[in-house]
Amino acid sequence: MLAEITVRNFAIIDRLEVEFESGMTVLSGETGAGKSILVDALNLILGDRADAQAVREGAERAEVSARFVLDDAPAAHQWLVDHELDDENECVIRRVVASEGRSRCWINGTPMPARELRELGERLVDIHGQHAHQSLLRRSAQRALLDEYGEHPDTLAAVADAAEALRATRDEIARIEQIDDAGDMRIDLLRYQVNELEALDLGADELDELEAEHRRLASAERLIGDGQHALALLFEAEDGAATDQLGGAERLLNDLAAIDDGFKPILELVTGARIQAQEAVDSLRHHVDTLDIDPQRFREVEQRLASIQDLARKHHCNPSDLPALADRLGEELQSLEGAGARLDALRADETRQTDDYRKAAKALSAKRAKAAKQLGAAITRIIQSLGMPEGDFSVQVTPEAHERINAAGTDEIEFLIAANPGQSARPLERVASGGELSRISLAIEVVAAARTRVPTLVFDEVDTGIGGGVAEIVGRQLRELGATGQSLCVTHLPQVAAQAAHHLHVAKHVAEGQTSTRIALLDEQARVEELARMLGGVELTAQTRAHAADMIARAHG
Known part of the structure; x- marks a missing residue:
C-alpha cells in the first residue's frame, strides 16, 4: 500500500508530506485547494508524462517521492525482484521534473526510464478519475474491462499469438505473390x-x-x-x-x-x-x-x-x-x-493457422459470454442501489462480428442499459441523462476495482453528479473496497466522507503573496467541523454540527 508521499514545488504545492494508512481515506477541501493536484503528483510517480507546467512558478524543479509497503503487493514485489531492484519489503519511487521539462526517475535509488516506472506503477496503484465515463463509452475500453473482469489472460494471449502467426504467414504469402516477370x-x-x-x-x-x-x-x-x-x-x-x-x-x-x-x-x-x-x-x-x-x-x-x-x-x-x-x-x-514450393507450404500453414485462430477466438467468445452475464448482474445490482431501481445493465457479446484477424478476437462488445421499465436496452453512449451516466460509470468502476489485484485504489471525484441517499450508498461501496486494502477518495460529498476510516483536509494557504497547499489529518472534532462545512451553509450551526456527528456515528456504528 501507499505509506507516504512527499511533494516539493509541484503546481501550487511548495512542500507537502502526507502519511497514509490502510482502509478508506478521504481527501476533502474547498474547490481549488489542491485535492486533485495530489492525485496528479501520484500519477507522476506512476509514470505519467512529465510536464514543465507542473513545476511551481519560480522553482527550478518539481520533485515527488512515494514509499510503498509491499505486504499486499506480490506482483509489484516480483517485478522488483525480476529487475534486481528489491529492497526487503519496501519500494521508494522518486521523480524529478526540471523547469525545462526534462524528467528523471529512480526506483529504490536506481535511475530508471519512465517506461519502467509505468510498468511498476500498474502493479501498485489503480486510479479512477472523475472523467472515467468518457473512456467507458469507447468499445475498446468496454472490451478491455470485460476481459479484465473475466480474468482469462491465457485465452487472450492464445488469440493474440494465433493472430500474429497467421498475420506473419499472410504477409509472407503476399510478398512471394508479388514476384512476377520482374522477379x-x-x-x-x-x-x-x-x-x-x-x-x-x-x-x-x-x-x-x-x-x-x-x-x-x-x-x-x-x-x-x-x-x-x-x-x-x-x-x-x-x-x-x-x-x-x-x-x-x-x-x-x-x-x-x-x-x-x-x-x-x-x-x-x-x-x-x-x-x-x-x-x-x-x-x-x-x-x-x-x-x-x-x-x-x-x-x-x-x-x-x-x-x-x-x-x-x-x-x-x-x-x-x-x-x-x-x-x-x-x-x-x-x-x-524456391518460392513456388515455399508458397504451397505457406498456404497450407495459412489454412491450419486460420483454423487455430478461429478455435482460439471461439474459446475466448465463450469465456467472454460467461463473464458478460456476471458483470452485467454485478453492475445492475449496484446501479439499482444508486437511484436507478429499475435499471438493467447488460453486456452484449456478438461472436464472429467481423472477419478480420485481430489480436483481441472476432467479438463485438457493447455495454447496454435499460434505465426504466418498458425501455429497450440501448448502448451506453446513447444514455441521455448525465446523472445516469455518472452513476452507471461509478458502478462499473466499483465492480472493476473489486476485481483488481492492485493494493491501492484511488477515486478522484468519481461521485460527481450524485447526492443524497445515493451518495451514502456510494460511500459504503467505497468503504467496502478499502476494507481489504487501501482506497483513497477525493470527494465533495459529506455522505461519502463520513464512511472513511481516515479523513485528510486539503486547504490553500497564502503567505507573502505565495499560494501553497496544506494537508492535515483530522481528529474526531475537526472531522465533525469539516463534514458540517461540506453539508453547506455560510455559517455553521449547532444543528449542522450535530447532523455531521450523527452521520459519522451511523457510518461507524
Whole structure:
C-alpha cells in the first residue's frame, strides 16, 4: 500500500508530506485547494508524462517521492525482484521534473526510464478519475474491462499469438505473390552475380594475405639486400661484427666480476645480449634464405588483386565485403528459386493457422459470454442501489462480428442499459441523462476495482453528479473496497466522507503573496467541523454540527 508521499514545488504545492494508512481515506477541501493536484503528483510517480507546467512558478524543479509497503503487493514485489531492484519489503519511487521539462526517475535509488516506472506503477496503484465515463463509452475500453473482469489472460494471449502467426504467414504469402516477370529478371541477375562471385572464390582472409604478399614481392630486392647487410653487421663483418664485440666484452667482464661482485649483474646483461644477438643472426639468415625475387608470382598476385578490386567496384562495396555479399545474394537467389514450393507450404500453414485462430477466438467468445452475464448482474445490482431501481445493465457479446484477424478476437462488445421499465436496452453512449451516466460509470468502476489485484485504489471525484441517499450508498461501496486494502477518495460529498476510516483536509494557504497547499489529518472534532462545512451553509450551526456527528456515528456504528 501507499505509506507516504512527499511533494516539493509541484503546481501550487511548495512542500507537502502526507502519511497514509490502510482502509478508506478521504481527501476533502474547498474547490481549488489542491485535492486533485495530489492525485496528479501520484500519477507522476506512476509514470505519467512529465510536464514543465507542473513545476511551481519560480522553482527550478518539481520533485515527488512515494514509499510503498509491499505486504499486499506480490506482483509489484516480483517485478522488483525480476529487475534486481528489491529492497526487503519496501519500494521508494522518486521523480524529478526540471523547469525545462526534462524528467528523471529512480526506483529504490536506481535511475530508471519512465517506461519502467509505468510498468511498476500498474502493479501498485489503480486510479479512477472523475472523467472515467468518457473512456467507458469507447468499445475498446468496454472490451478491455470485460476481459479484465473475466480474468482469462491465457485465452487472450492464445488469440493474440494465433493472430500474429497467421498475420506473419499472410504477409509472407503476399510478398512471394508479388514476384512476377520482374522477379524472373531478378533471378537471372542473381544467378549471374552469384556465379561471378563464386568464380572469384575470395576466401575470408585471402585479401589481407594477398596484400601482404604483394608488398613483400614488390620490395623483394630491398628485403634481400638490406637483410644481408644487417646479417653482416651482426655476424659476418671481418672487423667489428656485433656478436664478436659482445663476446669480447663478455670475456672482459667475466674477469672483472671475479674481482668485483659489482660487475656480475652487468655481465649477466651482456651475456643475455650476446645470446639474443646470436638468435637474431640465426633467424635473419633463415628468413633471408627464404626470400626470392619471383616476377611471375608478382604478376599473378597483381592480377588477382585487380580482379578483386574490379568486382568490388562493380558491386559498389569494399573488397573485404565480397564474401558476405556472395552469401547474401546466394540466400536471396535460393529464396526466390524456391518460392513456388515455399508458397504451397505457406498456404497450407495459412489454412491450419486460420483454423487455430478461429478455435482460439471461439474459446475466448465463450469465456467472454460467461463473464458478460456476471458483470452485467454485478453492475445492475449496484446501479439499482444508486437511484436507478429499475435499471438493467447488460453486456452484449456478438461472436464472429467481423472477419478480420485481430489480436483481441472476432467479438463485438457493447455495454447496454435499460434505465426504466418498458425501455429497450440501448448502448451506453446513447444514455441521455448525465446523472445516469455518472452513476452507471461509478458502478462499473466499483465492480472493476473489486476485481483488481492492485493494493491501492484511488477515486478522484468519481461521485460527481450524485447526492443524497445515493451518495451514502456510494460511500459504503467505497468503504467496502478499502476494507481489504487501501482506497483513497477525493470527494465533495459529506455522505461519502463520513464512511472513511481516515479523513485528510486539503486547504490553500497564502503567505507573502505565495499560494501553497496544506494537508492535515483530522481528529474526531475537526472531522465533525469539516463534514458540517461540506453539508453547506455560510455559517455553521449547532444543528449542522450535530447532523455531521450523527452521520459519522451511523457510518461507524
